[in-house]
């Protein structure tokens with residue numbers, strides 16, 4: 001029987017919450033090898049391996065089917081693959097790591113409150129400014145789905161931003177942003193406001209299963225998902 005691999009965050013924002021949930025679920029993890037090992041096992045469960053990765057790596061490994069389960073943010077999973085619901089199952093929402101992926105514009109854009117308003121701005125942008133509306137983000141896929149797919153806005157350009165996205169409008173690198181927010185303080189500090197219908201995704205840490213042949217009949221798969229759900 002193939003080992004079932006569960007990828008858990010080795011560091012970062014969602015690590016502690018994950019340790020807590022697995023503890024409450026009665027899934028006691030022990031390190032394999034020395035203390036700094038990046039692999040572990042679940043006590044009392046044969047054929048289950050733990051792989052420690054960062055949250056973004058876990059989303060990638062779920063996308064390419066290299067792991068069976070992972071704990072990571074819904075935002076990273078949906079950004080990392082198209083048609084996520086067909087390829088993975090969101091088994092449980094874990095109640096931590098909450099953050100919203102939002103569309104935010106400069107506060108001084110007084111006439112822009114909704115995505116429809118923003119669509120009007122985008123349509124006029126080239127005529128007024130000689131270039132397309134520029135959106136700074138690291139969420140390419142979610143931005144394209146939301147703007148082009150959900151709101152029919154086609155005239156924009158994405159400017160890749162890998163850090164300090166909220167600073168991009170003031171720095172003249174972009175006009176608006178799509179980014180994650182939790183308390184809202186970074187947006188406020190940068191004089192940006194969220195559009196009233198500009199919440200693309202309400203994300204949190206999730207237990208995610210890669211849909212793989214054999215999972216349906218595998219008692220280990222059901223046991224892991226049920227133990228985590230029972231702990232919430």
Ligand SMILES: Nc1ncnc2c1ncn2[C@@H]1O[C@H](COP(=O)(O)OP(=O)(O)OP(=O)(O)O)[C@@H](O)[C@H]1O
Nearest residue numbers: 012013014054055056073075097098099180182203
């Ligand atoms: N304030 C926040 N800022 C950014 N991400 C947050 C915030 N609150 C919760 N999250 C969530 O935490 C997850 C990212 O966690 P973390 O930053 O540890 O991961 P990472 O992307 O692997 O980190 P790294 O950039 O070090 O590789 C995402 O799913 C994100 O939605």
Ligand SMILES: O=P(O)(O)OC[C@H]1O[C@H](OP(=O)(O)OP(=O)(O)O)[C@H](O)[C@@H]1O
Nearest residue numbers: 163164166180181182183184185186187
């Ligand atoms: O709504 P808030 O509570 O202000 O949180 C949102 C901010 O937190 C994160 O950045 P962080 O500085 O933590 O670093 P990161 O971009 O490296 O994750 C995120 O990218 C936002 O900028």
